[in-house]
Amino acid sequence: MGVRTWIRDWPVYRQLTGPDPLGRGAAAQSGRSRSLTARTETADSTARSVCPYCAVGCGQRISVKDGEVVQIEGDPDSPISRGRLCPKGSASKSLVTSDRRQRKVLYRRPYGTDWEELDLDTAMSMIADRVLAAREQTWQDADADGRPLNRTTGISSLGGATLDNEENYLIKKLFTALGAIQIENQARI
Structure with a gap:
């Protein structure tokens, strides 16, 4: 030169x-x-979503190219966040694309020291069997005076603020249908 x-x-x-x-x-x-060009300019498609970190519900635009997430940014059309995201929301791309993200079901047996991999169907069956067994063992039809209770105290739920309102609603409905009475959410605590 x-x-x-x-x-x-x-x-x-x-x-x-x-x-x-x-x-x-x-x-x-x-x-x-x-x-240089913006990653959003070369994206094949853009989807709208809600930030998964807290119960505020900030809108996100997710840009996808070749089936991979290339950018997550605030949605300016969202009436809640108006295109802004907190530091955790701004970094949510790493939640999806991180090489450290766990992609397999791991199980550690009681008193075990090592994790073993399970297929998803086996893990789901184990969870369902344990929920039904706990419900059956702790079911209360009526109190001492014969008043109907129809509940279980062997199952409880503590929801996280990373779920959106719809997911928390469905979890509440599920645990209520199971007869659980101890249902709480992190956002209320």
Whole structure:
């Protein structure tokens, strides 16, 4: 690279000799900066979602290219967040794309020291069997005076604020249908 090329590419030279004397536009851009494009411009599709971290429900736009999430940003059309996200919401792309994300069902047997992998069907069957057994063992039809109770105290639920309102509603309905009375949510505590 010659001296003349270097001077011509120098931002101060472009600022003083070009149409941008304040250096706020093209004069401040390098060749590399001009060649960059936003990840959202090259995306195949954009989906709308809700941030999974808390119960506020901030809107997100999720840009997808070739079946992979390439960008998650605030949704300016959301009446709740108006395009803004907190630091956790802004970093939610790593929740989906991190190489450290657990993608297998792991199980540690009682008194075990090692984790073993299970297929999803086996894990779901184990959970269902345990829920039904706990319900059956602790079911209360009536109190001492014969008043109907129809409840179980062997099952409880503590929901997290990472779920949205619809998921928490369905969990509440599920545990109520099972007869559980100890149902709480992190957002209320």
